[in-house]
Amino acid sequence: MKRRRSLISAAVACLAVLASSAWAQDLGPNVRKIKDGIYVQSAREVNSNSGIILTREGVVVIDTGQTVTDSREVAEVVKKLTPLPVRFVINTEVHPDHTTGNFVFSPPAVVINHAGASDAMQKADNPNRFNNPTLAPEMRAAAQGYRLVTPQIEYYEQTTLRLGERTFELLRLKNAHSEADTAVWLPNERVLFAASVAIPNSINNVRAFVTIPDILAATKMMKSLNPEVVIPGHGSFGTTKIFDDSERYYGLLVERVGAMVRGGKSLDQIKQELRMPEYAEWAYQERMPSNIEAADRAVK
Ligand SMILES: [Zn+2]
Numbered sequence: 001m002k003r004r005r006s007l008i009s010a011a012v013a014c015l016a017v018l019a020s021s022a023w024a025q026d027l028g029p030n031v032r033k034i035k036d037g038i039y040v041q042s043a044r045e046v047n048s049n050s051g052i053i054l055t056r057e058g059v060v061v062i063d064t065g066q067t068v069t070d071s072r073e074v075a076e077v078v079k080k081l082t083p084l085p086v087r088f089v090i091n092t093e094v095h096p097d098h099t100t101g102n103f104v105f106s107p108p109a110v111v112i113n114h115a116g117a118s119d120a121m122q123k124a125d126n127p128n129r130f131n132n133p134t135l136a137p138e139m140r141a142a143a144q145g146y147r148l149v150t151p152q153i154e155y156y157e158q159t160t161l162r163l164g165e166r167t168f169e170l171l172r173l174k175n176a177h178s179e180a181d182t183a184v185w186l187p188n189e190r191v192l193f194a195a196s197v198a199i200p201n202s203i204n205n206v207r208a209f210v211t212i213p214d215i216l217a218a219t220k221m222m223k224s225l226n227p228e229v230v231i232p233g234h235g236s237f238g239t240t241k242i243f244d245d246s247e248r249y250y251g252l253l254v255e256r257v258g259a260m261v262r263g264g265k266s267l268d269q270i271k272q273e274l275r276m277p278e279y280a281e282w283a284y285q286e287r288m289p290s291n292i293e294a295a296d297r298a299v300k
Pocket residue numbers: 093095177178196
């Protein structure tokens with residue numbers, strides 16, 4: 001009897017292993033496991049990352065996918081992982097490739113970002129964005145029911161969300177990428193969702209209100225958290241090397257633009273003549289003029 005019971009329990013254990021490995025494969029090629037209960041969805045390297053974090057009291061989603069088809073995929077992945085609902089969505093910035101899919105989760109989920117997010121999203125909204133005859137049928141299907149959902153909760157500077165066994169610290173990144181940027185720090189797991197301040201191997205779009213000193217302050221603050229895993233707003237997850245690379249890039253850019261300004265060059269001349277061969281392999285070279293303008297503002 002004893003032997004039979006141990007055989008049965010061995011068989012059950014075996015089935016559990018099979019089930020859990022099948023489970024992992026079922027999440028599909030766009031989902032990476034970061035740590036137990038922490039996943040990231042992204043269909044392509046340049047796409048935005050969507051975080052899925054399980055707790056015993058429900059799910060937190062961080063950004064809602066590059067496109068509405070990604071948002072639907074994130075919702076499906078959540079259903080495969082847990083019967084519990086998505087309780088909160090945290091937006092790490094205001095742009096559509098992180099926020100359009102809010103409508104897929106909210107209601108019932110509550111959306112959170114820093115103050116200023118709702119205003120910026122309302123101003124930039126295009127209610128006809130899915131009324132486009134050239135839109136792929138799967139995109140049209142995924143956009144069913146679309147409406148602009150802006151954060152219902154806006155915090156100032158920093159706030160803490162506690163759900164189940166997990167703690168999420170929401171930290172404002174000021175003037176670092178969009179009108180409202182939030183880093184999400186899980187101190188117990190030492191996992192940091194770092195928003196779009198620094199994108200691996202990629203030149204960022206630096207908008208007129210963004211300053212290089214603010215970008216450097218944001219990466220310095222995030223490094224001081226001493227994260228084990230850094231998940232940028234776009235691109236592969238890694239370590240604080242993502243921030244080191246970004247700091248080195250902006251340092252060199254400011255140095256070279258500064259030398260040219262002191263040499264009497266105009267902004268147009270600098271845009272024509274400046275070379276950053278060390279970063280020739282980085283994506284989005286066409287964003288360089290906005291970077292040179294930001295460096296010019298920083299040195300003047
Ligand atoms: Zn963005």
